[in-house]
Amino acid sequence: xPSEFDLIARFFTRPAPNAVLGVGDDAALLAISPGxxxxxxxxxxxxxxxxxxxxxxxxLGHKTLAVNLxxxxxxxxxxxxATLSLALPAAEVDWLEVFSRGLFDMAARFDVSLVGxxxxxxxxxxxxxILGEVPAGQALRRSGARVxxxxxxxxxxxxxxLGLRHLLGEANLADADEIEACLxxxxxPEPRVALGxxxxxxxxAAIDISDGLLADLGHILACSETGAEIEFAxxxxxxxxxxxxxxxxxxxxxxxxxxxxxxCFTAAPERAHVVLAAAASAGVHVTRIGRITGEPxxxxxxxxxxxxxxxxxxxxxFAG
Ligand code: ADP
Ligand code: MG
Numbered sequence: 001x002p003s004e005f006d007l008i009a010r011f012f013t014r015p016a017p018n019a020v021l022g023v024g025d026d027a028a029l030l031a032i033s034p035g036x037x038x039x040x041x042x043x044x045x046x047x048x049x050x051x052x053x054x055x056x057x058x059x060l061g062h063k064t065l066a067v068n069l070x071x072x073x074x075x076x077x078x079x080x081x082a083t084l085s086l087a088l089p090a091a092e093v094d095w096l097e098v099f100s101r102g103l104f105d106m107a108a109r110f111d112v113s114l115v116g117x118x119x120x121x122x123x124x125x126x127x128x129x130i131l132g133e134v135p136a137g138q139a140l141r142r143s144g145a146r147v148x149x150x151x152x153x154x155x156x157x158x159x160x161x162l163g164l165r166h167l168l169g170e171a172n173l174a175d176a177d178e179i180e181a182c183l184x185x186x187x188x189p190e191p192r193v194a195l196g197x198x199x200x201x202x203x204x205a206a207i208d209i210s211d212g213l214l215a216d217l218g219h220i221l222a223c224s225e226t227g228a229e230i231e232f233a234x235x236x237x238x239x240x241x242x243x244x245x246x247x248x249x250x251x252x253x254x255x256x257x258x259x260x261x262x263x264c265f266t267a268a269p270e271r272a273h274v275v276l277a278a279a280a281s282a283g284v285h286v287t288r289i290g291r292i293t294g295e296p297x298x299x300x301x302x303x304x305x306x307x308x309x310x311x312x313x314x315x316x317x318f319a320g
Pocket of ligand 1: 008012013022023024025026027028083084085086114115116117118119
């Protein structure tokens with residue numbers, strides 16, 4: 001049975017080129033680049049709550065880092081370092097081997113150094129703290145939306161939620177390619193780091209869509225003290241969701257489904273061409289879905305112009 005220190009040495013100690021000092025001492029040492037602010041975010045993934053206990057450990061490694069990278073993307077920050085705190089029921093080396101590969105593959109893709117963490121026995125629970133840099137004073141905040149701004153979202157929405165519904169037996173997907181596409185959205189989200197960076201100086205406000213469009217856009221509205229109107233027909237639905245609209249479950253996946261990790265952001269209408277250029281440079285599709293208003297509240301307009309009744313506000317761990 002390997003010791004805690006064997007596990008750390010074997011699975012979580014890799015060269016940390018971004019750090020002055022990485023794993024192995026009482027603290028890591030990091031040097032921040034001149035003129036930059038440190039962006040820090042932490043996200044916990046709990047077995048049974050955020051993932052099924054039998055999930056492929058490679059995908060879990062991917063997702064554990066991806067959801068944290070997504071938070072930095074939403075700030076326009078460049079990820080640089082991460083720590084990993086891990087509670088494990090047992091030291092299963094095969095599981096750890098695959099999990100750490102998923103994590104480090106993601107870290108390599110985004111040039112993140114794992115610089116520390118903590119390892120303990122307990123119910124499976126993963127906590128990453130991610131640190132990144134953003135030019136001082138320029139981070140994209142939730143509070144920056146202005147009346148008249150366009151509202152944009154990246155990629156497409158609802159696929160992850162539909163994948164989850166499928167696993168729960170609540171959506172009868174039959175096509176193997178479609179199931180695969182939705183489960184990829186659920187288990188292997190792609191954090192929009194390049195887009196977030198490209199939107200610095202362009203977007204006024206941004207958030208990543210982890211709990212559902214309505215809920216997360218709602219955070220921008222609350223922080224910015226504004227309202228919004230969005231047009232349902234403009235929403236970029238994941239193809240599997242789009243194919244089944246206007247089915248009610250699909251509407252819910254689109255408006256309130258979590259786990260997509262796309263960015264929702266606002267920008268001045270006259271900057272639309274700059275937004276499109278930023279998205280093109282990041283290799284991501286973006287769609288204008290509505291605009292910020294002075295009247296409080298979030299209204300969703302149907303294609304015929306009527307206001308849709310939507311209560312679904314997204315995912316809240318403590319609700320209901
Ligand atoms: P301490 O007792 O001082 O907290 P630990 O024995 O917990 O130190 O950890 C030893 C070293 O290994 C530290 O540098 C710590 O940051 C690192 N570490 C522990 N667990 C992990 C992990 N899961 N991933 C990366 N680094 C880890
Ligand atoms: Mg420790």
